[in-house]
Amino acid sequence: MMEDVAYSDIKLIRIFVSVVRNKGFANAQQELNLSTSAISTYMTQLEQVVGFKLCERGRGGFSLTEKGEMFLQEAKRILHELENFSRHTAQIKGELTGTLRIGMLDCMVTDQNIPLDQMISQFSKQYPQIYIKIQVQSPYELQMGILENRFDVAIGSFFMKMNGVMYQPLHQEQQWLFCSDQHPMFAQQNLTADVIRQGKMVSRGYWSHTELAKQGFKHSFATVDSMEAQLILILSGQYIGYLPEHFAQHWVEQKRLKVLLPATFGYNAPFSLIFRRGRTQEQVIQNFRKVVKNFFNNQPVRPKK
Numbered sequence: 001m002m003e004d005v006a007y008s009d010i011k012l013i014r015i016f017v018s019v020v021r022n023k024g025f026a027n028a029q030q031e032l033n034l035s036t037s038a039i040s041t042y043m044t045q046l047e048q049v050v051g052f053k054l055c056e057r058g059r060g061g062f063s064l065t066e067k068g069e070m071f072l073q074e075a076k077r078i079l080h081e082l083e084n085f086s087r088h089t090a091q092i093k094g095e096l097t098g099t100l101r102i103g104m105l106d107c108m109v110t111d112q113n114i115p116l117d118q119m120i121s122q123f124s125k126q127y128p129q130i131y132i133k134i135q136v137q138s139p140y141e142l143q144m145g146i147l148e149n150r151f152d153v154a155i156g157s158f159f160m161k162m163n164g165v166m167y168q169p170l171h172q173e174q175q176w177l178f179c180s181d182q183h184p185m186f187a188q189q190n191l192t193a194d195v196i197r198q199g200k201m202v203s204r205g206y207w208s209h210t211e212l213a214k215q216g217f218k219h220s221f222a223t224v225d226s227m228e229a230q231l232i233l234i235l236s237g238q239y240i241g242y243l244p245e246h247f248a249q250h251w252v253e254q255k256r257l258k259v260l261l262p263a264t265f266g267y268n269a270p271f272s273l274i275f276r277r278g279r280t281q282e283q284v285i286q287n288f289r290k291v292v293k294n295f296f297n298n299q300p301v302r303p304k305k
Helices: 007-021 025-032 036-050 066-092 116-126 139-147 193-197 209-214 227-235 245-253 283-298
Strands: 098-104 130-136 153-157 165-180 201-204 222-224 240-244 257-259 267-276
Touching (some): 007 066, 098 283, 116 130, 116 283, 153 283, 165 227, 165 283, 201 227, 240 245, 267 283
Antiparallel strands (some): 165 240, 165 257, 165 267
């Protein structure tokens, strides 16, 4: 199938993969920096090159044909091989070039135990020709991004592990249950666990019911997909919810947040550096892993302020 596609058509293949990843022409505009009409033209050109229809588009929405699904797998494979080819060529020349695509959870910038900024600084000084691309995603999307080669490495907390992903442990992030100064529990003394469990809980969109139940809550009253959104709901005074200690510290010091029964509701979230099994020999991944590993081996954990 792919043998009939010339190297000059690789641009069309990249556009096709982007459209599928974004589930349609309109959603792919920003990533491709193209108008929907231009994307449609390129997709038509690609269909003319391969000789069959790749997707359905129109009022019914975007969907791949059966042959389009088969072509997508080949397209992903060849793009990955081309990227490896470029990297290997650079290595033969004695250079390390290309792109390092890093995935991460939100609000890691305040975590002094994983100073990603310093790690990237050290990596970039050693390998100045590497282009860095960072995206913030949920734990599920980070792992899927690793499996689909959208990320080379990712850092986060992963309660549900996936086959094909390798996990390099980093540290344990402290999580506390909080209410704000606008919440009735803030001024209450001698709060019990049963009373707290009756509060309106805000959970994270990537939590399963099992994860919520582990903390003793039967259901939630609100759902968010980022720590910032969770903080806003907690500060509203209508909800209680979990936040990382490092992220909440500022509002604790301002007496805007209060930890609820830390001995009962506190827990540690294990953080890991993840990468795809089978890509461990790729130089850019190896070198970034070394930087991270050396940083943790040589840097003491910073004291809490």
